[in-house]
Amino acid sequence: MHRSPTAEAEVADELAEVRPDLAGRYAAELPGARAAVLTRLWRALTHEPLPWVERREPTGEGRLLRLRDGRRLHGPVPDPYATAGYVTAVRLDGAAYGDPARLMADLRVPHGADLARELGHSVASLALSRAGQPTGPQGAPARDWEWEQRVVDGHPYHPNCRSRPGFSVAEQLAYAPEHRPVVELGLLPVPAAECLVTGEWPRSLRDGGRVMVPVHPWQAAHVLKRQGGERLAGHPLMSLRTLALPGGPQVKTALSTRLTSSVRDISVGSVAAAMTLSQFAEPLADERLCFTRTLGAVTDGSPDLAAVLRESPETYARAGERVVPVAALPLTGLPRDPGWLAGFARLAMTAGMRLLELGVALEAHGQNLLVVLSASGVPVRLVYRDLADIRVSPLRLTRHGVPLPELPPRILTDDETALRRKLFGSLVGGALAAVAGSAPALGAALESAVRELPDTPDRAALTSEPLPVKALTLMRLSPGARGDRWALLPNPLP
Known part of the structure; x- marks a missing residue:
């Protein structure tokens, strides 16, 4: 060996x-x-x-x-x-x-x-x-x-x-979410006149004419080479560079290193479009799907020093309910029997396909998509966060009478293949597949879900064509290529 x-x-x-x-x-x-x-x-x-x-x-x-x-x-x-x-x-x-x-x-x-x-x-x-x-038994998380x-x-x-x-190793233990640290973000002061600020940047993160930008300690040490004087403690989430602030919002920080596939900085364009995207998504929510609101975003003009504040997904849980990222569902101890999986798949596919028909394709993988569970563990609604990588079809929006705001050109496309790849690859080939854990279980859950979907060309593509997923390894072996590369997997539907 x-x-x-x-x-x-x-x-x-x-x-x-x-x-x-x-x-x-x-x-x-x-x-x-x-x-x-x-x-x-x-x-x-x-x-x-x-x-x-x-x-x-x-x-x-x-x-x-x-x-x-x-x-x-x-x-x-x-x-x-x-x-x-x-x-x-x-x-x-x-x-x-x-x-x-x-x-x-x-x-x-x-x-x-x-x-x-x-x-x-x-x-x-x-x-x-x-x-x-x-090593011992863990109780149910409270947050x-x-x-x-x-x-x-x-x-x-x-x-x-x-x-x-x-x-x-020391930095992984100090900053990686699975090691459960409390991370102290530095607050770097930048003159407000030198910043692009969108939304309402909180008064607690301002100092006179200066904006206090939260900075991840790894970024401060390795990229910016300077530390902020004040500190803001938070709990790192799955993406490592996003942290939950105690009793408050979540903050996404720039982290200019490659984690999995992507360098986690925050572009100036993302800051500029953050509030527009958030306001665009709000009226698209319904009883099945909510969007966390972006509260504010800031950059000094560099992707290495920027931050985004957004609501905690817990905002959308009612008394007795809990919010769980879809990636964590296999860890909840819930019985992943065929009936439970089918119910979850119906909720997720109904919400995702409704938006796709309207003209919005979500990047609904297990990190961006969260599920609200009732006290008995029944999926009751979904919460979606981080709109930076969605795709929007102007043609479909117009067809349904949905106003189109000024969005970044990279988000806009009327290419039906691109729109379907975005949703099917993340939601079916990513989130649902990981919860199901195998082709037979995924196929059975989807079979029940698609029966209740409207008869649209998107549904026909989902049920009759191979399933597109990102070719993650090919992308890592193609450093000069721009954009996503795709693989076609056997359709899991029976």
């Missing part, structure tokens, strides 16, 4: 210095972390349009990939919607690989060496995340941010699910 000790050993050495009590648990978690990342990588190898994979063939005991250089890669039968780390080894020309980083390095494909390093960090950080979890901090494994389908380049 091939293993690359580099990233794993680096983390082990750092851990011995800063948290020696976790060293044994970290070592014990490494095999499971390798399997989790390898499972995600195998999904990509067997389904994404990778140019160096010539043909994929079923075999009696799995799937055979014939590579363009003549080599053969063999592994288990893939379930593109499975979330458990079921792939413990694959064979490249007969040699067994259990380490995804070593496999990617030995495939010797363009940009594969860079991805191999990221996969190594993903394995090591995932093992660290798992090692840092409480929505506590649910977010229980999502330990990161993105359910991205091989870089826990890759955090530029973060030391």
Whole structure:
């Protein structure tokens, strides 16, 4: 079995210095972390349009990939919607690989060496995340941010699910949500005349003629090279750079490093459009779907120093209800029986497809989409946050008499394929698939949900065509390409 000790050993050495009590648990978690990342990588190898994979063939005991250089890669039968780390080894020309980083390095494909390093960090950080979890039973969280901090494994389908380049072990323990820290944001003063401010920036974050911009401590140390004098404590959410402030809103900060796939800065355009998008979405809400309001946004003109304040999703919970990110639903202990899954799928698909018909395609993955549960665990409504990556169709809005405000050009498209990819890839291939955990469970839940959807061209595409999802690994292997790349998965509907 091939293993690359580099990233794993680096983390082990750092851990011995800063948290020696976790060293044994970290070592014990490494095999499971390798399997989790390898499972995600195998999904990509067997389904994404990778140019160096010539043909994929079923075999009696799995799937055979014939590579363009003549080599053969063999592994288990893939379930593109499975979330458990079921792939413990694959064979490249007969040699067994259990380490995804070593496999990617030995495939010797363009940009594969860079991805191999990221996969190594993903394995090591995932093992660290798992090692840092409480050993005893945990009670039910009292706040929505506590649910977010229980999502330990990161993105359910991205091989870089826990890759955090530029973060030391000490910084991961201090800032990563799964380690449950309280993070102190610095407040950097910037003259108001030098800032773009949209919405109502709170008086508590102003100092005379200066705007106090919340800054993540990693950003302050590594990018801005300066610290704010005052501090604002918060609880980090799944995205790491967004934090829940005690008793108040949530704040999204700039974090100029690559986490999973994206650099988490905040563009000037995003700040400029933040309030317009929020006001555009408000009247589109109904009894099934609410949108968290953006309260204010600020930038000094650089994507490295900016922040956005928005409502807590708990605003939309009534007495006895709780708000849970969809990514955390598998951790709630709720019985994921077919009836419960079908009910959740009906709620999510009805809300998402209604908006798509109107002309708004949501990026409704498990982080952006939250569900409000009744006291008995029944999904009663959805909450959506972070409108920065939605897509809007002017043509469809006009058809339904919905006014179109001035939105960033990158958000606007009448391309029906692009609109459907945005919603289907995030909601069906991401959020619902991860909750279901397998192709059969997802198909059964969707079958019940689509029966109640209006008969539209969008419904026809959902039920009769392959399911589009982002080709996450291909995108990491295509550093010069702009925009999203896509893969087509087998339609999970029976």
